[in-house]
Amino acid sequence: MKAEIFKKVDFQLDMSYDIGRSSTTYWQDVWRRLNKNKLSILGLIIISFVIIAAIVGPFFTPYSYSDQNLQIANQSPSTVHWFGTDNLGRDLLTRVLYGARISLSIGVVASLSTMIIGVLYGGIAGLFGGRVDTIMMRIVDIVWSIPFLLYVILLMVVLQPGLMNIFIALTLVYWMPMARLVRGQILSLRELEYVMAAKLAGASSWRIITKHLIPNSLGPILITATLTIPEAIFSEAFLSYIGLGVSAPMASWGVLASEGASSLRSYPFQLFFPAAAICITMLSFNFIGDGLRDALDPRMRK
Amino acid sequence: MKPILSVENLKVVFNTYAGTVQAVNDVSFTLYKGETIGIVGESGCGKSVTSSAIMGLIPSPPGQIASGRILFEDEDLVTMDDKSLQKIRGNQISMIFQDPMTSLNPVLTVGLQIAESFMLHQKLPKKKAMEKAVEMLKLVGIPAPEIRIRQYPHQMSGGMRQRVMIAMALACQPRILIADEPTTALDVTVQAQIMELIKKLNTEFSTAVILITHDLGIVAGMCSRVLVMYAGRVVESAPVNELYANPQHPYSWGLLKSVPRPDMKSGTLESIAGQPPDLLAPPPGCAFMPRCRFAMEVCKQPPAPIKVTEDHMCRCWLLDKASPHTPDILFKECETA
């Protein structure tokens, strides 16, 4: 061995042996993981398609949803009527497209309004804590003991069927899971050490709320809001099935399914198309919600 | 005398989405009956992975034993199938873990968890197994064992839970006990009690002990030999007195200097500057080089193990015949710095 290779090297603390991969921000990582989940991407694609169909679809059909023509009633799907016709001769495809508008808007609006109410209610309960929290959550606990659908049914009996009333009934009931979630999140986050650390470093309460509490609760809130949409669509379909949904001639998917079910034996396609629409939409939202839930779970970070 | 365990050139890797992590890189050592050896090093140096490999508990994706042999009773544990390994685990080779609270099943009684070893390996009926469980609790020094066996882990203190773990591990009188940081999660006073217990059981039953820790103080009181690991390799191994009196590796010096001693001259504790290396892309050559005050050009190549004495090995270029420095002098240099 040559002597010079034993020469001493200048001692500098070599910090270049840093971690090789670049660190990603939280939301970048979430998006990356969401993208990897093929099912949720599929869900997103389908939902986008459904939304576009709902908005522009009716402009492209030559029929309106109320044109009756008894002579072509109950026709099976054909090149003229892609989904066939219903018992009054109305084009089923058009009705399904209009139904998409109704069902989707019920889902989205219900989800948004329950999110707002739920976040406010839960946020106030969690932030103030103490007596305010106890009273507010007591109320929720009491109301929670009855199944939601039962409430909605009763409300619809009182309010009478109608689109607006469905919005009201759903909003009055479905905010509770969100409120509970938000309150729970805030309570646990408040106790977390890094909030204490932030406080010690002099951060004001407002800053704590905006920079710590909200970003960390956003994930579960988003998931719950996404999963409320199929629940609302389902509830509306259920109500329509027992006659408490929207009123004729406006037809949501639930109403169409209800009408279709009565002629199941003879004209099964009349149930098939609206039912498929409901199922595919709910399925897609559930896939997205699932994907979000997996993507947001820090433990799954490999 | 034949060793009861012989680890030869063990290499363990983990295949992650960011690349392959070399967790254990060419580790070898031998263990004799009734012997206690300590494996010390920082977090992430590969000491726990080594012990998991011995037990066959490496999570199989993403980890795998890439090469090497682990000889126990003339059989290679690396190539053994899981069913045969199950017969050895908890029976001939046992392991206790760091955190006794999370390491015990919260919904099963303590007695049942100990009795399980008897029922599993010695095929005892439940009643007899529970009786033996009571005996084990007595052995590890838990008062009122008949009552305790019906209790759940959350009803016990940390020290007691660790005793239960030890009872579970020693139930079938294994030849080897692997203790992975057994006292790290406990209070200092309890630490001493647990180490006393392990020592006692080691002498009484001639159970060999592999003690894994980052605490040099514990090692001094208990082990006959020490292995110092860094970045997946054994950088120095020696009998304990020899290591404390005559350490040869700069990392060992760093470790020893960061432990407070009553005869220290200066009032400050020294820490080893820098970070442990990223095992995804381990640097070529000696892994300790970036943090070593005495680094030389030649350290960019991996050092071979060098025999200091018959049972003292060190991987360091400083010991090479051509090296101009002698570790003893450097060590004194460190001492007075």
Place this chain on the structure above:
Amino acid sequence: MLQYVSKRILSMVLVIYIVITATFLLMHSIPGGPFTTEKQLTPEVLRNINARYHLDDPLWKQYTDYMGNILRFDLGPSFKYQDRTVNNIIADGFPVSVQLGTFAVLLAVTVGISAGIFAALRHNRTLDYMIMSASTLGISIPSFILASFLIYFFAFKIKLFPAAMWNGFSYMILPGISLAALPMAVVARLTRSGMLEVLSQDFIRTARAKGVGKRAIVYRHALKNSLIPVVTYVGPMAAGILTGSFVVESIFNIPGLGRHFVTSIYNRDYTVILGITIFYSALIIIFNFLVDVAYVLLDPRISLEKKGDN
């Protein structure tokens, strides 16, 4: 223990009281009264009917009368069916619904838990994806749509099962599956995630280090721990099966309480609506209480006092 139970009973009574009052007021707030939609009734007849049912009494009197009756477990007469009382209707329909409901619960729990365990053990492999997709399907297909398709395929096309009515075990199968699909899917998911979570815990590592085999690890060490989240779902599951019975019984023409409820809504038979609502509410509240008590038996770390403080 006694303290907890009495506290709970008190709050249960309070809640039921609130439910009765609220529903009562709700029913009586419907404009026009129950008989105004009837086919042309002369004012004379209308007055007689109102008198007969005390509908012309001031509200507070109707309320106190009603409450008094409730204490005697009398839920009043049906407005629609002159010779039947609400109690009759409930007594007729409830046993049928209980049969169907119990069948659905058993189906959901046995299949769901097994599926969840298999999915967890084959995590991220084909079987796992299949089971997870099936469970998402189960959650996304409304029970009435599933019921319609089951009838179409298995009763009309392939005449395997009967399409309607209630007359023996084979009549329970299709409605049972329709009711059980959603709970089954949820139970499978909960079991799977619970199992996955438990299998990554330290004490499983300890069990493996003891030499415990795979089977024993799953069934003796992991299962009890992973079923805890499933037990918390039992309450909502019962509620779901209850509301699901409305539609399923209607589709299959099963003479259960759910179908009677739907009929009473359709008929605007307000006493029956009110009565069945109260009955259902009391049922759910008591059931949830029993579940809470049973929950304590599963997890030795929870004591009832702690639960009461939630």
